[in-house]
Amino acid sequence: MPVESTGTQLRLTSPDGFCHDFHALWLRENSTDESFRDPITGHKLQDAAQLPLDLSIVEAVQEDDVVDIRFSDGHRCRYGYAALREAGETPFPPELVGDKQVWKADLAPLPWHDLADLQSGPDRVLAFLGDIARLGFALVRGLPVELDGMAEMTKLIGFLRWTNSGGIADVKSIARAYDLSMTPRALEPHVDNPYRLPQPGYTLLYCLRNDAEGGESILVDGFCIAEHIRRERPDLFDALTRVPVVFRYVDEQAILEHASPFIDLWPDGSLKQTRFHGRADQVAAVDPGLLDVFYEARRLYAGMIASDDIRLRFKLEPGEMYFADNYRLFHGREPFRLESGERYMRQAYMDRDVVSSRQKTLLRDIHAQPWRPRDDDAVG
Numbered sequence: 377m378p379v380e381s382t383g384t385q386l387r388l389t390s391p392d393g394f395c396h397d398f399h400a401l402w403l404r405e406n407s408t409d410e411s412f413r414d415p416i417t418g419h420k421l422q423d424a425a426q427l428p429l430d431l432s433i434v435e436a437v438q439e440d441d442v443v444d445i446r447f448s449d450g451h452r453c454r455y456g457y458a459a460l461r462e463a464g465e466t467p468f469p470p471e472l473v474g475d476k477q478v479w480k481a482d483l484a485p486l487p488w489h490d491l492a493d494l495q496s497g498p499d500r501v502l503a504f505l506g507d508i509a510r511l512g513f514a515l516v517r518g519l520p521v522e523l524d525g526m527a528e529m530t531k532l533i534g535f536l537r538w539t540n541s542g543g544i545a546d547v548k549s550i551a552r553a554y555d556l557s558m559t560p561r562a563l564e565p566h567v568d569n570p571y572r573l574p575q576p577g578y579t580l581l582y583c584l585r586n587d588a589e590g591g592e593s594i595l596v597d598g599f600c601i602a603e604h605i606r607r608e609r610p611d612l613f614d615a616l617t618r619v620p621v622v623f624r625y626v627d628e629q630a631i632l633e634h635a636s637p638f639i640d641l642w643p644d645g646s647l648k649q650t651r652f653h654g655r656a657d658q659v660a661a662v663d664p665g666l667l668d669v670f671y672e673a674r675r676l677y678a679g680m681i682a683s684d685d686i687r688l689r690f691k692l693e694p695g696e697m698y699f700a701d702n703y704r705l706f707h708g709r710e711p712f713r714l715e716s717g718e719r720y721m722r723q724a725y726m727d728r729d730v731v732s733s734r735q736k737t738l739l740r741d742i743h744a745q746p747w748r749p750r751d752d753d754a755v756g
């Protein structure tokens with residue numbers, strides 16, 4: 377029997393093993409009946425918080441692929457079985473569609489894409505976004521070797537995040553460096569700008585010149601490390617999700633601060649975000665007992681980030697770029713010798729909703745165009 381009501385709950389089952397219990401009030405407020413929900417906007421026409429808390433299911437009848445439900449407040453609605461099942465199986469939407477694959481230094485092959493391919497068909501853009509969903513990054517070659525050459529690629533996805541560094545900004549060694557990235561020294565893997573709200577969603581690094589000795593790029597999969605710690609040391613994993621760390625940037629015109637744990641989770645316990653910025657974070661002065669566990673956890677977390685079998689290394693050539701999930705990956709670079717040549721990169725950021733919307737609209741319609749602000753919208 378695929379549908380079974382207890383009055384306060386409805387159980388949906390299927391011969392393939394699917395089983396989910398729905399709360400009567402959840403069903404009631406997810407009614408698609410036109411008396412309750414506007415068919416055009418999908419907005420509720422009544423205040424769902426005012427529905428009776430003791431509301432119950434009077435009758436639930438399945439007819440083929442429809443479940444017909446009558447409620448104790450007199451409301452009646454016909455629900456698609458498939459839609460109910462999807463709501464049970466996927467209670468909240470994924471940010472990007474696609475299974476994740478964690479990886480280490482030996483990841484092969486690397487997820488390379490050619491600009492000409494990406495420009496030739498939206499299915500190639502979807503494949504690119506699929507790599508972002510799966511691995512947290514993708515690489516592009518064949519970009520024009522000119523100052524804003526990366527824009528040929530980014531405009532296939534959407535608009536850039538504007539910060540006080542501008543849109544596409546230089547990353548090269550300068551005499552009066554105000555950031556370690558502007559010196560030739562090694563950069564330990566980190567996320568970019570964890571002090572911003574929101575933190576930039578994706579980090580884009582594009583190569584104009586890279587003929588100095590050294591200067592290889594490093595990428596680390598934070599989700600691989602987090603899942604390893606969750607498996608091996610759940611007590612330390614818990615501390616990494618609970619102890620806040622303060623990230624801060626201060627200069628003469630800006631004070632940017634944000635406090636959050638190293639690891640954030642979605643409500644179902646899956647990984648949402650991993651952070652690390654060993655040079656610029658400050659652990660919050662919370663309960664010393666909690667910090668005891670946290671410091672041990674941080675030792676393990678940082679140790680894994682530093683480990684050779686975790687760090688993926690590659691050297692970007694002129695006209696190549698990486699597009700990396702700044703909520704999952706840590707990026708860094710090997711030191712380089714200024715006397716031996718030049719290392720000139722350009723970087724930019726893209727917000728998370730721009731990227732996920734691009735993927736979802738392409739999945740809905742393969743001919744969908746990148747999201748652009750439109751001036752005829754009513755704001756509300």
Ligand SMILES: [Fe+2]
Nearest residue numbers: 566567568707
């Ligand atoms: Fe960075």
